[in-house]
Amino acid sequence: MKISGKIILFIIFICQCIHHSPAFSDDGYELWMKYHPVSDALKLKTYRQQISSIMVSGTSETCQIIRDELKNGLNGLLGKKVPLTTSLSRNGLIIVGTLENLNMIKKSFDTKQLLALGKEGFLIQSGKVAGYRCTIISANDEIGLLYGAFHFLRLIQTQTDLDKIFIISKSIIQYRLLNHWDNLDGRVERGYAGRSLWKWNELPEKVDGRYSDYARANASLGINGTVLNNVNANPDILKPEYLKKVAKLAEVFRPYGIRVFLSINFSSPISAKFHIERSRRAGIGDLSTSDPMNPEVRQWWKDKAAEIYRFIPDFGGFLVKANSEGMPGPQDYNRTHADGANMLAEALSSYSGVVMWRAFVYNADTDLDRAKRAYKEFVPLDGQFRPNVFVQAKNGPVDFQPREPVQPLFGAMPKTPMTLELQLTQEYLGHSTHLVYLAPMWKEYLEFDLYAKGPGSTLAKVVDGSLFDYKMTGIAGVANIGDDRNWCGHFFAQANWYAYGRLAWDHTLSADQIANEWIRMSLTNEDSLVLTIKKMMMGSREACVNYMTPLGLHHIMQPDFHYGPGPDHANAPRLDWTSVYYHRADSTGLGFDRTTSGSNAVSQYFSPLREEFNDIYTCPEKYLLWFHHVPWNYVMHSGRTLWQELCYKYYSGTGYVDQMATTWALLKGRIDSQIFQHVTDRLKKQQKDAKIWRDTCLNYFQRFSQMEIVGK
Ligand code: GCV
Numbered sequence: 011m012k013i014s015g016k017i018i019l020f021i022i023f024i025c026q027c028i029h030h031s032p033a034f035s036d037d038g039y040e041l042w043m044k045y046h047p048v049s050d051a052l053k054l055k056t057y058r059q060q061i062s063s064i065m066v067s068g069t070s071e072t073c074q075i076i077r078d079e080l081k082n083g084l085n086g087l088l089g090k091k092v093p094l095t096t097s098l099s100r101n102g103l104i105i106v107g108t109l110e111n112l113n114m115i116k117k118s119f120d121t122k123q124l125l126a127l128g129k130e131g132f133l134i135q136s137g138k139v140a141g142y143r144c145t146i147i148s149a150n151d152e153i154g155l156l157y158g159a160f161h162f163l164r165l166i167q168t169q170t171d172l173d174k175i176f177i178i179s180k181s182i183i184q185y186r187l188l189n190h191w192d193n194l195d196g197r198v199e200r201g202y203a204g205r206s207l208w209k210w211n212e213l214p215e216k217v218d219g220r221y222s223d224y225a226r227a228n229a230s231l232g233i234n235g236t237v238l239n240n241v242n243a244n245p246d247i248l249k250p251e252y253l254k255k256v257a258k259l260a261e262v263f264r265p266y267g268i269r270v271f272l273s274i275n276f277s278s279p280i281s282a283k284f285h286i287e288r289s290r291r292a293g294i295g296d297l298s299t300s301d302p303m304n305p306e307v308r309q310w311w312k313d314k315a316a317e318i319y320r321f322i323p324d325f326g327g328f329l330v331k332a333n334s335e336g337m338p339g340p341q342d343y344n345r346t347h348a349d350g351a352n353m354l355a356e357a358l359s360s361y362s363g364v365v366m367w368r369a370f371v372y373n374a375d376t377d378l379d380r381a382k383r384a385y386k387e388f389v390p391l392d393g394q395f396r397p398n399v400f401v402q403a404k405n406g407p408v409d410f411q412p413r414e415p416v417q418p419l420f421g422a423m424p425k426t427p428m429t430l431e432l433q434l435t436q437e438y439l440g441h442s443t444h445l446v447y448l449a450p451m452w453k454e455y456l457e458f459d460l461y462a463k464g465p466g467s468t469l470a471k472v473v474d475g476s477l478f479d480y481k482m483t484g485i486a487g488v489a490n491i492g493d494d495r496n497w498c499g500h501f502f503a504q505a506n507w508y509a510y511g512r513l514a515w516d517h518t519l520s521a522d523q524i525a526n527e528w529i530r531m532s533l534t535n536e537d538s539l540v541l542t543i544k545k546m547m548m549g550s551r552e553a554c555v556n557y558m559t560p561l562g563l564h565h566i567m568q569p570d571f572h573y574g575p576g577p578d579h580a581n582a583p584r585l586d587w588t589s590v591y592y593h594r595a596d597s598t599g600l601g602f603d604r605t606t607s608g609s610n611a612v613s614q615y616f617s618p619l620r621e622e623f624n625d626i627y628t629c630p631e632k633y634l635l636w637f638h639h640v641p642w643n644y645v646m647h648s649g650r651t652l653w654q655e656l657c658y659k660y661y662s663g664t665g666y667v668d669q670m671a672t673t674w675a676l677l678k679g680r681i682d683s684q685i686f687q688h689v690t691d692r693l694k695k696q697q698k699d700a701k702i703w704r705d706t707c708l709n710y711f712q713r714f715s716q717m718e719i720v721g722k
Contacts (some may be wrong), residue, residue, distance in 0.1 A: 035684035038496025041227050042508055043530035044504075045086030045167070045472060049535045058088050060172050062102030062146070063095040067111040071265035072152040073228070076159045083163040088094050101143040104162070108148065114137060115357050116144050123178050124148055130234070130267070132158030134165075136172065140484055145175065153234070153267035160230040163719075168530040180517070182474045184430070185364070185400075186514035187235040187271065188228065189329065189489070192250075194244050200572075202442035203492030203499035208238060213255035221259060221546035225266035231511025233315055235269045237486070241331035241368065243273040245294045246344025248314055249422065250321075257321040264324065266635030271326035271366075272318075272587040276300055276350060277338040279310040291338040301343035302353035311357040319361045327363035329402070329486075334371045347371075347387065348394040355396040362398075365481065366429055369403040369419060379602075380586040380611035381407040385419045393425040400484055402429040405455045405469075407611070408592075411438055411564040412555045414622070415633050416455055418614040420472045421462030422568030427708035429484035430473045434506045436490065437572050439554050442499025444696045445670060445689070446554045446715055447547035449521035461616040470517045485514045498691055501685050504532065505547065513544050534681055542677070546670045553670075555632075557700040561656060562601065562636035565592040566707065572701065575706040594636070595714040599642050600652065612637060629657075653715045661702040661721035665698045667693070668671070 031637040036044070048054040061084060066077045076537075086090040095103070105112065109121055124133045132149040139146075147158040161179065165172060191199040192206035209218055228236070239247050246252055260270045267456035277300045280293035293300065295310055302308070318325050332339025332350055340350030351367040360367065369384045376383040388401060393402070401423060406414025410433035412537055420428055428463045432452055439446045456470040463477060471477035473485055487510040490498050498504045509524045525544045534540065556638065558575070559566060565591040568576035594602055605624045611622045622628045631647060632641060646655045671693040678686055708719050 027470070029352050036097055036682040037684060038498075038501050038504065038688075041497065042167075042231060042503055043163075043227070044532065044644075045083045045163070047089040048087055048166065048169060050169055054088065057166060057172065058090060060102055060143075061088060061092060062100055063093050064104045065098070065106065066094050066155075066243070067105075067107035068152060068155075070152060072267075075265055076156050079156075079163070079226075080104065080106070080159050084166075087166050089161070091540075098140055098142055098144070099627075101588075103139075103142060103144045104147065105139065105144050106147045106159060107344055108150060108152065108155065112148065117149065119146055119148075121148070124150065127154070127178060127180045129181075130154050130232070131178070132161065134158055134162055134175055134177040136175045139459035144591055145172065150602075154231075155562070156229055156267060157232055164230075164527065164531065168527055169535055180233075181232060181515055182484050182517060183483045183514055185235055185326075185482070186233050186487075186511070187326075187429075187484065187486045188233055188434075188489045189237045189241070189273075189431070189486045190240075190489045191240040192238065193240050193242075194246060198244060198492055199240050200433075200437040200488070201490075202302055202435065203490060203497060203503070204494035205492055207493055208255075208259065209489060210252070210255055214258035217258060217262060219491070221262045222266075225263045225268050227497075228268055228511065229266040231508065232515035233511045234267050234507075235271055235326050236263070236330045237273055237366075238270040239273050241273045241329060242290060242335070242337060243275040243331070245275040245278040245292050248274065248278055248318075249294055250317070252619065253318060253321045256627070260322045260324070265525050269324050269326040270322060273331070274354070275338065276330060276332045276340070278314070279307050290336045291342075295645055300338065302340050302345050302349045303343070308356070310355055311354060315357040315361065315363070315577070316466055319363075319588075325363055326362065327358055327365055327398075329366045329368070330354065330366045330404060331370065333373065334368065338550045341373075345687070346391060346394070348391045348399075351399045351401075352394075352396045355399045359396065359398055364398045364400060364484075365396075366400045366402045366484065366486070367395075367432070369401050369417075370409075370431075374584065374586065377609070379604060379611055380591075381604065382611050382614060384417065384611065385422065385614045388419055389422045391426075392423045394594060395426050397481060400427050400429045400482065400657055402484075402486060404431045404433070405452075406591070408564060409438070412551070412559050413451070413454075413562070413632060414564060415615075415636060416458040416460060416469050420469055421467060422614070424462075424478040427475065427482045427484070428472060429479040430469065430485045431487050432490065432510060433488040434490040434503075434510050435488055436506075438567060439551075439558075439705055440502050440696065440699065441573055443488070443573075443692055443699070444554060445500065445502045445546070445550055445693060447502065447521070447525060447550045448506045449513065449524050450548060451551045452509070452513055453521050456513070459619075467616075474517065487514070496688075497594060501688055502547070533685065536680070539677065539680060542673060546673055549666055550670065553663045553666035553700075556659045558663070559702045560630060560659035561634045561652075562638075563593055563707075564636060565589060575703045577707050577710040593711075594639055595711055597714055597716070599640045599644070599709060600656075600714070601639045602637070603639040604637045608639070642717065653711075653717045654720055656711065657708060657721045660708055664697070664700045664704050667697050 064080045132154045136145045149155045196205045277291045277293045279295035279297045281296045283290045331337045333341040355365045372380045372383040403417045407417045458469045460467045475483040505528045508528045525547045566577045568574045582588045585591045613618045642653045644652045
């Protein structure tokens with residue numbers, strides 16, 4: 011029997027539909043690039059009319075990646091074969107090329123805007139070329155084309171109207187990086203999704219197929235760099251045998267526009283003789299010192315930089331944790347952070363490499379209040395760093411707590427480009443067990459007005475360079491990725507990887523918009539389901555704050571593991587590693603007094619913030635216990651007392667998780683069965699854990715308030 015081509019295609023389409031029906035299993039590996047057939051029949055019909063074939067000009071590896079992506083993506087989405095072509099002979103052609111390569115579009119399209127997009131930006135425009143209806147994806151470089159191709163697919167995945175389309179998109183932030191806290195032995199510090207993706211023992215000979223899938227996922231979001239190893243860096247990463255492995259990864263990532271960076275150990279130049287046992291001071295060189303003013307040390311780094319660039323010509327630079335949590339640094343030699351950073355920056359400068367010098371420092375001698383220390387150490391150094399140095403700070407002044415006010419250092423370094431470090435891996439937000447969508451939190455930080463140059467001085471404007479006219483700009487996200495089949499442990503944690511990448515590309519996107527895209531690309535396009543799932547996600551971070559650390563509480567988790575509650579934790583090698591140091595509960599009240607009569611951390615903020623935070627009546631209640639020691643009977647805006655409000659918040663947090671579990675249960679049979687079960691199991695655990703947080707904290711604080719727990 012002879013079966014026609016059309017029938018075969020129809021059978022393939024039906025099989026794809028069946029395969030992707032909710033009853034079948036999705037293990038999460040494909041992330042947001044599933045390319046399931048468009049579910050809206052009318053839209054599918056229109057797309058099929060609008061898209062007939064693909065033409066990608068250029069022969070590079072990147073162009074081949076674009077061809078494959080568009081072909082596979084469109085074949086899947088449209089349920090029909092969308093062929094590659096090299097000629098313009100029919101309507102519906104998707105033309106992809108740089109201006110340089112595409113003479114034919116110059117006449118038909120407005121290309122002026124394209125030139126203004128600079129590197130990596132892209133344009134998507136529909137119109138006519140030589141009388142045929144076409145869609146152009148164009149850019150000034152091939153990585154821009156790749157980003158444009160992914161965006162075009164995203165439009166179809168989210169079932170957006172392609173009629174008269176005109177999109178121009180440009181990266182606002184130059185360095186958009188993931189920071190992996192991956193150790194060379196395969197363990198991931200604060201990683202909850204399996205072991206490291208990097209199989210150091212297999213590289214460079216064996217190249218795991220997952221490396222290019224990782225690069226592809228990042229490129230689909232516009233992430234353009236990756237720091238491969240933990241900031242608690244093992245100096246071995248700079249040995250030639252490791253550099254060969256790093257070079258292999260760089261080779262895989264390069265066509266996707268991703269550059270590699272390394273975390274370095276500041277004592278790398280010292281010889282094994284000078285290692286200090288059980289400390290993080292270790293090296294691979296033959297020197298007795300790593301003093302940044304020592305000429306031999308400086309030469310060691312210059313030689314090392316030259317060696318690195320021989321292996322990896324487009325190497326991005328170094329990320330450095332120094333004089334923090336036992337890591338060696340310039341202060342070991344009475345030098346400053348600027349001395350240390352500048353020595354490395356000098357070594358990298360002739361190769362256009364950068365140094366990202368972390369400001370996560372909290373030397374107890376600097377100030378009694380940990381929240382003030384980074385500011386006090388770094389502000390006096392503003393203006394002393396070489397032009398290729400970034401100072402990289404976490405979003406908040408303490409750590410990646412569920413809620414903190416913004417790190418005030420961001421408004422106080424006008425002469426030093428600062429990178430914002432966010433944490434995707436949920437170290438303090440329930441690991442990969444709790445469903446917590448982080449984009450609302452990141453937006454809260456990005457939109458935080460620091461008033462550094464009057465109203466409107468948002469953190470976003472510091473990071474994108476517009477506030478202080480920084481010459482380089484960067485953002486970093488501590489990765490939540492491991493070798494688990496679904497990459498992130500929790501299926502919903504993929505949304506945090508997605509959201510980070512999208513915000514790094516364009517911080518003006520809303521958390522709602524990003525959730526909408528992610529759900530449509532990863533789960534379902536059914537409008538009512540999208541709304542339901544989005545609602546769950548959007549409130550999930552506030553719920554987490556409420557069941558863990560409401561009203562400005564912070565750092566009251568179990569020691570080391572950082573998962574469950576530990577408000578009674580009082581014995582640690584350092585006071586600022588305990589919980590009692592932060593919550594300061596006593597018979598008079600609760601909270602850390604950081605007002606002018608307390609630690610005076612409020613003075614690190616600009617007016618009018620400092621006055622607003624300083625006054626118990628104007629301090630936003632979400633930060634109340636961060637800045638004030640508040641009497642148990644203090645009356646809150648709601649009319650409840652502090653104690654009652656605390657109980658109310660803890661109960662509303664757990665209530666929200668119960669609500670998420672109930673809502674999710676209603677989705678049975680309407681979304682993929684494997685994802686449904688996976689999330690159901692985790693929500694059960696989250697319900698239990700949220701209540702443990704609530705009850706442990708309230709029972710503990712009750713010892714001081716001596717009041718009845720309300721809301722049970
Ligand atoms: C990589 C916190 C984490 C550490 C982390 C450190 C840092 O203290 O618990 O695991 O170390 O921050 O950001 O350097």
